[in-house]
């Protein structure tokens with residue numbers, strides 16, 4: 001039999017639960033005839049492991065002088081930095097390899113000569129003129145004037161172009177950066193009736209409001225793990241005459 005003075009929270013819990021169930025009877029609380037103790041203890045361990053692996057990155061730099069490395073990838077603590085601050089603390093300059101620190105390289109188009117084969121006549125000095133009557137004949141190339149070569153436009157006849165690897169500075173910057181991977185895991189252990197709260201299975205830390213209905217027995221927060229041991233009244237499968245009552249002892 002149901003006793004008077006039963007904790008109002010049980011009624012509230014039943015009503016709340018019924019609202020989530022399609023077709024649940026109205027006034028479900030009035031149908032309750034009996035309340036049984038059914039405490040469930042759930043141990044929930046949420047683990048989040050963050051790994052940062054340090055690696056070297058490089059790119060062009062405006063610096064025109066080489067400098068020695070400042071930090072080593074093996075010994076640096078990547079958790080002491082943001083990517084930006086790690087770059088600022090570790091960046092140094094090395095001589096650019098493709099241009100041997102000169103900032104410019106030989107022009108590919110003219111092979112460094114400053115003159116390139118005329119594209120109009122392909123070096124022959126002559127081009128084909130087509131007439132309306134269908135005839136055609138070879139005439140002097142108007143682009144190069146029979147020379148067969150033109151001033152190289154890629155390098156401005158200089159024979160060399162700015163090195164793309166260092167954008168002309170002759171040096172490249174190297175710095176340390178890190179890749180971050182986060183592994184998340186949830187382990188649940190049930191002591192007593194199995195818990196049916198789906199949010200417990202979700203791989204994330206639980207929020208304060210999600211724990212309001214539970215009695216948190218122990219809570220420890222470390223850098224790697226958050227452990228919650230919960231003892232609670234939990235609605236498992238609510239049969240109309242079987243309910244859960246918080247044990248107060």
Ligand SMILES: [Zn+2]
Pocket residue numbers: 107108109110111112113114115152153154155156157158159160
């Ligand atoms: Zn050129």
Ligand SMILES: [Zn+2]
Pocket residue numbers: 118119120121122123124125126141142143144145146147148149
């Ligand atoms: Zn030509």
Ligand SMILES: [Zn+2]
Pocket residue numbers: 096097098099100101102103104163164165166167168169170171
């Ligand atoms: Zn270069």
